[in-house]
Amino acid sequence: MAEPRRPHLLVAVAGTGTEIGKTWVTAAVAAALRDRGRTVGARKPAQSFETDDGATDAHLLGAATGEDPHIVCPPHRWYPVPMAPPMAAAVLGRPALHIATLRDEISGSWPPRADDIGFVELAGGAASPLASDGDAAALTAAIDPDMVVLVADAALGTINAVRLSVGWLQRAIAAPIHVHLNRYDNADPLHAANRDWLRFQDGLSVTDSVGGLAQAVLAAAPTFDPYTGLRRAGGTGDADTLLEPPRFCPVCGRRVAVVVTPRSVRARCRLHGEL
Secondary structure (H helix, E strand, O other), X not given: OOOOOOOOEEEEEEEOOOOOOHHHHHHHHHHHHHHOOOOXXXXXXXXXXXXXXXXXXXXXXXXXXXXXXHHHOOHHHEEOOOOOHHHHHHHOOOOOOOHHHHHHHHHHHOOOOOOOEEEEEOOOOOOOEEXXXXXXXXXXXXXXXXXXXXXXXXXXXXXXXXXXXXXXHHOOOOOOEEEEEEOOOOOXXXXXXXHHHHHHHOOOEEXXXXXXXXXXXXXXXXXXXXXXXXXXXXXXXXXXXXXXXXXXXXXXXXEOEEEEOOOOEEEEEOOOEEO
16 A cells, blocks of 8 residues: 655644634745745545635645645635534535545645645634534644644733633644744734743743744644755765765755765755755
């Protein structure tokens, strides 16, 4: 049986509630990572929406990653009713959703040559129903991400919402959880107090800007040995090879083009440029 496809770094994006800004944050950080030369994909397992909303979440995510919205979210998972996906499916007379099916659809949709980073944006809050047999936390566990980003509002009430959501997610997953405070205002002392409380009292990893979140994602991304192309577990590779020109990109593990002259060695990755 073939191994499931997945990006080199798989990031699940959950929220403390609905309309918290998960799509905006995911699209913004995906665009920021692409600007830094990374290949990025995004998936939305199912989306429900008002028919007069205009661009759906899949359109916004696709615009950020350069993907077709129907790749981001398969057309049969578009539900033009503003309800949780399993409820919307029932109202529309569509087949019931199941966690295992959604997991397999996500896995089968990634490109054969892995993206550097892939985001899976969930629906609603961490405990919101996503299928007839599970919620957002259950699907997060099923896709087995390397990292979870929990999007929360920076305003009053966020500490309670974050604690409840983190606790619910930790019942299902072992992956590290990173909290991102959306709509953060540097001039608002309450926002700063909430951030600092979550960091220093609760011991959580927290960012308050898209740039900061992009850095946190990059810090979690794997690197590859430039001489073997294998994912690094630490260290810099075999010391005997350090005088040889690199053969693989340390970002994506793909073979690079190498030009050797008497004075220099130049290596270039087709996706990530000169090393």
